[in-house]
Amino acid sequence: MAKPGLLDIPSVRDKVSAEEWQTRVDLAAAYRLVAHFGWDDLIYTHISARVPGSDHHFLINPLGLMFEEITASSLVKVDLNGNKLLDTPFIPNAAGFVIHSAIHAAREDAQCVLHLHTDYGIAVSNQKHGLLPTCQSAIPAWMSVAYHDYEGFAVNDGEKERLVADFGTKTCLILRNHGTLTAASSIAKAFESMYFLEKACKIQILTQSSGAKIHEPSEEAISNALRDVRVVAGANGADNLVWPALLRKMDRLDPSFRD
Numbered sequence: 402m403a404k405p406g407l408l409d410i411p412s413v414r415d416k417v418s419a420e421e422w423q424t425r426v427d428l429a430a431a432y433r434l435v436a437h438f439g440w441d442d443l444i445y446t447h448i449s450a451r452v453p454g455s456d457h458h459f460l461i462n463p464l465g466l467m468f469e470e471i472t473a474s475s476l477v478k479v480d481l482n483g484n485k486l487l488d489t490p491f492i493p494n495a496a497g498f499v500i501h502s503a504i505h506a507a508r509e510d511a512q513c514v515l516h517l518h519t520d521y522g523i524a525v526s527n528q529k530h531g532l533l534p535t536c537q538s539a540i541p542a543w544m545s546v547a548y549h550d551y552e553g554f555a556v557n558d559g560e561k562e563r564l565v566a567d568f569g570t571k572t573c574l575i576l577r578n579h580g581t582l583t584a585a586s587s588i589a590k591a592f593e594s595m596y597f598l599e600k601a602c603k604i605q606i607l608t609q610s611s612g613a614k615i616h617e618p619s620e621e622a623i624s625n626a627l628r629d630v631r632v633v634a635g636a637n638g639a640d641n642l643v644w645p646a647l648l649r650k651m652d653r654l655d656p657s658f659r660d
Contacts, residue, residue, distance in 0.1 A: 405657055406449065408466070408470060408475070410472055410475045410660065411474065411476050412474045412660060413425075413473075413474045413487065413489070413496040414473070414474065415560075416487065417478075417487070418452040418453075420452075420454060420456070421452050421453060421455075421460075421478075422473065424450050424451075424452060424453060424472035424588070425460060425474070425476050426473045426587070426658070426659050427450070427477075427588045427644075427648075428450045428473075428476060428513075428588055429450060429471050429472050429473045429476060429658040429659070430588075430651050430658050431448050431513075431515065431588050431591075431592050432448060432462060432468045432471035432658070433468065433469060433471060433651050433655070433658045434592065434647060434651060435448070435468050435515075436468035436469040437469075437651075437654065438596075438599075439457075440517050440519050440595075441467070441468040441469075441601060442517070442518040442519075443467070444464070444465055444466060444623050445500060445518060445545060446497075446516050446517050446518050446580070447461055447462055447494070447497050447498070447500075447514075447516055448461070448462070448513065448514070448515045448516070448588075448591075449461045449498065449505065449513065449514050449586055450499040450512060450514075451505060451511075451512045451513070452478060452514045457480060457481050457506070458478055458479070458480060459478070459479055459498075459501070459502075459505060459506055460476040460477070460479075461476065461477055461479060461493060461494070461497075461498060461501065462475075462476065462477070462494070463475055463476070463477045463489070463491030463492060463494075464491070464493065464494040464495065464497075465491075465595070466491070466493045470601070471658065472657060472658055472659070472660045473658065473660060474660060475489075475491060477489055477491055477493040479493050479498065481502050481505065481506055482502070483498040483502065488547060488578075492657075495541075496632075497577075498603060499518070499557070499558065499560070500514070500516060500564065501514045501516070502561075503560075503561035503565050504564075504565065504568065504582075504584050505547050505563075506561075506616055508565075508570075508584065510570075510584075510585075510586050511584040511585070511586075511590075512551055512585065512586050512587055512588070513584065513585055513587060513588040513590075513592075514582065514583075514584045515582065515591045515592065515593040515595050515597070516580060516581070516582045516585045516593065517579040517580050517581050517582070517595065518579070518601070518645070519580065519581065519599055521599065521602040521603040521605075521606050522575075522580050522581035522598070522599055522602045523578070523579065523580055524606045525575065525576055525601075525602040525605055525606065526575045526576060526577050526578055526579060526580060526581070526604065526642075527577075531546070531548055531575055532546050532575060532598075532601060532602065532605065532607055534606055534618065534623050534626075535604070535605055535615060535617060535618070536601075536604055536608075536618075537602055537603055537626060538597060538600050538607065539597075539600075539601035539604065540626040540627065540630055541594070541597045541601075541630050542573050542594070542597050542598040543601065543602045544573070544627050544630065545570055545571050545572040545573050545594070545659070546571060546572075546573040546575055546598070547567055547568050547571040547573070547574050547575070548567060548574070548575050548577060549551075549563070549567040549574060549575075549576050549577065550567075550577045551576065551577045551578040551579055568584070571585075572584065572585055572590075572594050573595075573598050579585050580599055581595065581599065581602070581636060583595045584637055588644075589643065589644035590621065592644070593644070599631065626646070627648070
């Protein structure tokens with residue numbers, strides 16, 4: 402029996418492989434973390450992850466659940482067309498999978514695609530010059546960001562080719578007048594990339610809104626930072642340190658994401 406205010410979601414742990422279950426747990430944690438950091442947008446936006454060892458099968462949030470409600474078992478398994486592949490009482494949001502399916506299909510390295518509509522991310526997406534390397538926290542995102550112009554609600558398959566071409570092999574994507582997106586070889590790396598992209602956007606808007614004259618780092622300093630961030634990321638990447646710490650945090654707050 403679920404607690405008051407929570408859905409009674411049947412477990413699918415015995416219906417999937419151990420590898421898929423672990424992906425489900427990690428993806429559910431990512432949804433809960435997005436809610437924890439205040440990056441969610443009611444029931445909208447999505448995080449998708451490729452099912453290990455599958456032929457283009459993916460996990461995505463069901464239509465109608467808040468991110469704080471997502472569990473490993475509530476995630477819906479779909480194909481590249483957004484069709485449901487495992488029996489579940491929940492409905493996949495096929496329209497919301499358009500952006501994700503385009504990137505997953507074009508890039509084998511995109512094991513996870515994380516898309517948000519945050520206030521600060523949208524504010525930067527509205528700016529002509531986009532993300533600026535105004536501080537150390539912005540450098541990791543700035544060095545790997547691409548841009549895609551707004552074409553309307555991203556539900557048209559015709560936009561896929563242009564979106565993929567604009568994204569290229571980058572890790573971060575700013576969707577103009579829309580939001581932010583990251584894609585990476587793991588849920589851990591996609592989340593950490595989004596953390597710094599969102600932090601960079603927030604710092605930029607706060608800095609600009611102060612009205613004070615902005616001190617911009619020199620080209621040499623930016624070059625040094627680009628060099629140094631690769632060293633730091635190589636030694637202490639998300640898979641090694643950050644993600645396990647975030648999972649411990651979520652376990653302390655509410656371990657029900659593992660159900």
